Amino acid sequence: MNENELQKLVENISLKYFNRPFVHCVKINNRMRTTGGRYFLTDHHIDINGHFLLPQYYDDLIGIIKHELTHYHLHLLGLGYKHQNRDFKILLAKVGGSRYAPDIGLRNKRKINYVYECIQCHLRYPRVKRVNTARMRCGKCGGKLKMIINNKEK
Ligand SMILES: [Zn+2]
Numbered sequence: 483m484n485e486n487e488l489q490k491l492v493e494n495i496s497l498k499y500f501n502r503p504f505v506h507c508v509k510i511n512n513r514m515r516t517t518g519g520r521y522f523l524t525d526h527h528i529d530i531n532g533h534f535l536l537p538q539y540y541d542d543l544i545g546i547i548k549h550e551l552t553h554y555h556l557h558l559l560g561l562g563y564k565h566q567n568r569d570f571k572i573l574l575a576k577v578g579g580s581r582y583a584p585d586i587g588l589r590n591k592r593k594i595n596y597v598y599e600c601i602q603c604h605l606r607y608p609r610v611k612r613v614n615t616a617r618m619r620c621g622k623c624g625g626k627l628k629m630i631i632n633n634k635e636k
């Protein structure tokens with residue numbers, strides 16, 4: 483999922499569950515480790531942790547988006563948008579947002595240094611260590627892998 487697709491997804495969830503449009507920007511943040519997303523009070527944009535864009539975390543991603551949209555809409559409406567506020571707790575429960583960042587092991591894992599993507603099915607493989615792309619193939623379809631993110635050597 484790229485940033486445009488993520489933007490569309492957030493806009494759709496906003497209309498479907500909040501009955502209000504999301505008219506600001508969503509950005510993918512690959513440096514986040516323990517949180518799924520973040521809403522920015524200053525310019526109203528939302529950051530989503532790039533790790534949750536992998537297909538296996540789709541349900542978690544929806545929960546995170548609902549959580550951040552709960553901050554977003556309450557803040558713009560001038561209501562209690564903080565975690566401890568009653569408005570926040572009620573709306574979050576109503577739309578079924580996640581209460582905490584889902585634990586996908588990011589907390590305990592060493593930093594992801596490389597992300598590889600299958601050139602056929604686009605499944606992504608976050609890795610701590612470099613892999614030999616000449617030898618390693620996609621576990622799902624057998625396609626070749628290419629490195630798409632390199633956080634180690636910049
Ligand atoms: Zn929050």
Ligand SMILES: [Zn+2]
Pocket residue numbers: 600601602603604605620621622623624625
């Ligand atoms: Zn594949």
